[in-house]
Amino acid sequence: MSLAQTPPWTPRPARRDDGAVIAVHRYAGAGTAQDLLAYERWVAPRIEQGGYAGVLAEVDGVVVAGAGAVMLDWGPTRGEPIGVRARIVNVFTAPAWRRRGLARSLVQALISQCQARQIQVFSLAATPDSAALYAALGFMRYPQEMILRG
Numbered sequence: 001m002s003l004a005q006t007p008p009w010t011p012r013p014a015r016r017d018d019g020a021v022i023a024v025h026r027y028a029g030a031g032t033a034q035d036l037l038a039y040e041r042w043v044a045p046r047i048e049q050g051g052y053a054g055v056l057a058e059v060d061g062v063v064v065a066g067a068g069a070v071m072l073d074w075g076p077t078r079g080e081p082i083g084v085r086a087r088i089v090n091v092f093t094a095p096a097w098r099r100r101g102l103a104r105s106l107v108q109a110l111i112s113q114c115q116a117r118q119i120q121v122f123s124l125a126a127t128p129d130s131a132a133l134y135a136a137l138g139f140m141r142y143p144q145e146m147i148l149r150g
């Protein structure tokens, strides 16, 4: 998109009552009713209390994309005294709106918003569709990380 063009979408911060749509983004349309409800109930109060920052994009009042950041109470590390990190989650663009720069612009806005709160470290789990986007934004693979499930 050229700089002279105005995007057809309007970005706005997520609100408490956006929990249901954010849950749909989380599971990219594939969550069970139970998954969706559980996430909606988890995210709604966190939006209100600041533990979750979200940005959504609307076209004609309909949400077509979103991105979120969960604030992680990580603790200070060397050179990072604030002790809060952000996990980027729930990045989703409705299929009809893909490859127009929506996810890029929402994730950039979210990162700027977090940086304004002095957050310096961001992590995420990329999908095959999103890895190039995050690499272009400066994210790097971090092979030191390990996970145990169950």
Ligand SMILES: CC(C)(COP(=O)(O)OP(=O)(O)OC[C@H]1O[C@@H](n2cnc3c(N)ncnc32)[C@H](O)[C@@H]1OP(=O)(O)O)[C@@H](O)C(=O)NCCC(=O)NCCS
Binding pocket: 028, 065, 090, 091, 092, 093, 094, 097, 098, 099, 100, 101, 102, 103, 104, 105, 124, 125, 126, 127, 128, 129, 130, 132, 133, 134, 136
């Ligand atoms: C991944 C996703 C969020 C991208 O949304 P989008 O609004 O289409 O992304 P953008 O238009 O901002 O794309 C920015 C860049 O990301 C990369 N990208 C986006 N979709 C891609 C795809 N399907 N395959 C390869 N690269 C892709 C490209 O580099 C693209 O830039 P370009 O269009 O100039 O080549 C969207 O495809 C989606 O919702 N997928 C399902 C959910 C998902 O995977 N979410 C990511 C969770 S981490």
